[in-house]
Amino acid sequence: MYGFNRIWIEALYFLPRGVAPRPNWFLLLHRALSRCALFHWRSLRESMLLWRVQARPWMGKHGFSYYEDKPLARVQEELHVPLQRSFSILCVFAEIADPSDADGGGTCAIFKGDYGIVLIAQPILELLARRKEEALSVIYHELGHAMGLEHPDPYDASVMGLGCWAGLKRTYINEHDRAYLLSSARWARAKWEQRTCYSEQGDS
Numbered sequence: 001m002y003g004f005n006r007i008w009i010e011a012l013y014f015l016p017r018g019v020a021p022r023p024n025w026f027l028l029l030h031r032a033l034s035r036c037a038l039f040h041w042r043s044l045r046e047s048m049l050l051w052r053v054q055a056r057p058w059m060g061k062h063g064f065s066y067y068e069d070k071p072l073a074r075v076q077e078e079l080h081v082p083l084q085r086s087f088s089i090l091c092v093f094a095e096i097a098d099p100s101d102a103d104g105g106g107t108c109a110i111f112k113g114d115y116g117i118v119l120i121a122q123p124i125l126e127l128l129a130r131r132k133e134e135a136l137s138v139i140y141h142e143l144g145h146a147m148g149l150e151h152p153d154p155y156d157a158s159v160m161g162l163g164c165w166a167g168l169k170r171t172y173i174n175e176h177d178r179a180y181l182l183s184s185a186r187w188a189r190a191k192w193e194q195r196t197c198y199s200e201q202g203d204s
């Protein structure tokens with residue numbers, strides 16, 4: 001597994017065919033990711049989220065209703081995005097909604113060991129556009145899943161538990177998850193220092 005001292009987020013805005021982009025979408029995505037990065041840094045200090053938002057929306061091949069069923073799988077079929085070599089998360093903000101998931105519209109995440117994928121669907125984008133704090137904690141919650149975090153057991157008020165809907169100002173990363181993220185970050189740094197030493201030896 002890759003280390004977590006730097007986590008790269010490649011973010012993009014996905015539109016079904018025929019759906020117009022929100023006028024301020026680029027700013028919304030930036031603002032959300034910068035707040036998540038600040039929360040992450042304040043909580044961990046040794047791990048950093050870095051991100052880039054792709055400048056143009058990604059145009060889907062199908063209309064809105066096509067993506068109502070298994071939204072992440074259907075969006076993934078159409079995305080071919082090269083990722084950084086360190087631990088990376090592909091974060092797709094999409095104007096799609098699964099009607100069977102009233103709160104999140106199919107918002108979800110997967111952890112693949114050396115990268116993760118997040119889908120933030122339309123209901124959360126709506127909250128974001130209305131400047132609702134809870135959109136930010138939902139987004140960080142999904143980024144957490146993409147980094148390999150699970151729901152706490154027993155459930156607590158942390159961002160991976162009930163804090164998911166509390167807004168970032170009113171939640172936290174619990175000790176278990178901090179330890180997981182920090183041990184991954186330290187492992188990465190140790191590996192980096194080893195590599196530096198090795199190349200210096202090689203030069204002499």
Ligand SMILES: [Zn+2]
Nearest residue numbers: 141145151160
């Ligand atoms: Zn969850």
